[in-house]
Amino acid sequence: GAGVSQSPSNKVTEKGKDVELRCDPISGHTALYWYRQRLGQGLEFLIYFQGNSAPDKSGLPSDRFSAERTGESVSTLTIQRTQQEDSAVYLCASSFLVTTEAFFGQGTRLTVV
Amino acid sequence: AQTVTQSQPEMSVQEAETVTLSCTYDTSENNYYLFWYKQPPSRQMILVIRQEAYKQQNATENRFSVNFQKAAKSFSLKISDSQLGDTAMYFCAFIHKAAGNKLTFGGGTRVLVKP
Numbered sequence: 001g002a003g004v005s006q007s008p009s010n011k012v013t014e015k016g017k018d019v020e021l022r023c024d025p026i027s028g029h030t031a032l033y034w035y036r037q038r039l040g041q042g043l044e045f046l047i048y049f050q051g052n053s054a055p056d057k058s059g060l061p062s063d064r065f066s067a068e069r070t071g072e073s074v075s076t077l078t079i080q081r082t083q084q085e086d087s088a089v090y091l092c093a094s095s096f097l098v099t100t101e102a103f104f105g106q107g108t109r110l111t112v113v
Numbered sequence: 114a115q116t117v118t119q120s121q122p123e124m125s126v127q128e129a130e131t132v133t134l135s136c137t138y139d140t141s142e143n144n145y146y147l148f149w150y151k152q153p154p155s156r157q158m159i160l161v162i163r164q165e166a167y168k169q170q171n172a173t174e175n176r177f178s179v180n181f182q183k184a185a186k187s188f189s190l191k192i193s194d195s196q197l198g199d200t201a202m203y204f205c206a207f208i209h210k211a212a213g214n215k216l217t218f219g220g221g222t223r224v225l226v227k228p
Contacts (some may be wrong), residue, residue: 041220041221045215046220091158095216099146099165099208105155106156
C-alpha cells in the first residue's frame with residue numbers, strides 16, 4: 001500500500017479481555033515504532049523494531065503489553081487483560097532509515113469499558 | 114528523564130501572523146536529527162521539517178522555518194503567514210544514538226489559528 005495501515009481503526013473491548021492491534025508498514029521500511037497517545041497528550045514511546053536487531057522494548061508499560069514483527073513487514077501489538085487505563089490511540093510509524101522521515105498510520109482508538 | 118521539552122502547551126495566533134514554538138532537548142552527542150511533526154484534528158501525523166545537527170544552516174519548508182541553536186540545544190519552529198489549516202498539535206522529535214536511535218517526542222504544543 002501507499003502508506004502505513006493500521007487495523008482496526010476503532011476497538012471497544014471489555015476490561016480483562018485481550019486485544020491485538022495490527023500495523024502494516026510501508027514496504028521496504030526497516031524501522032517500525034509503536035506509540036500510545038492518551039486524549040490530548042503527547043506520544044508515549046512503546047516499542048521500536050529496527051531490521052533484524054533485537055527490539056527496544058523499554059517503553060512497554062507492563063508485561064501485559066507485547067509486540068512482534070515478522071521480518072520487515074507486519075507488526076502486532078498485543079495487550080492482555082486490558083484495563084481502563086489502556087484506553088488511548090495506538091499509533092504505528094515506519095521509516096526507511098532511522099534518520100529519515102517516519103510515516104504514521106491513522107492509529108487505532110482503543111476503548112476499554 | 115525528559116529528553117525533549119516543549120514548554121508551551123498552547124498558543125494562539127491571528128491568521129496571517131507569525132508564531133514561534135519552542136523546543137529544547139538533551140544530548141551529549143554531536144550528531145543527531147531533529148524533527149517537527151504536525152497532528153491536525155484528523156489525527157494523522159505529518160512531518161513538517163527536519164534538521165540534521167551537523168548542518169549549520171537552518172531548515173526551511175515554505176512558511177515553516179527553524180532556529181537551530183546547537184550550543185543551547187534549542188530547536189524552535191516558526192510558522193509565518195499562519196493559515197487556518199495550521200491549527201494542530203505540533204510535536205518536536207529527536208533521534209540520537211544514545212537512545213538507541215529511537216524517535217522520541219516532546220509533549221506537544223497546541224496551536225490555534227484565529228480568523
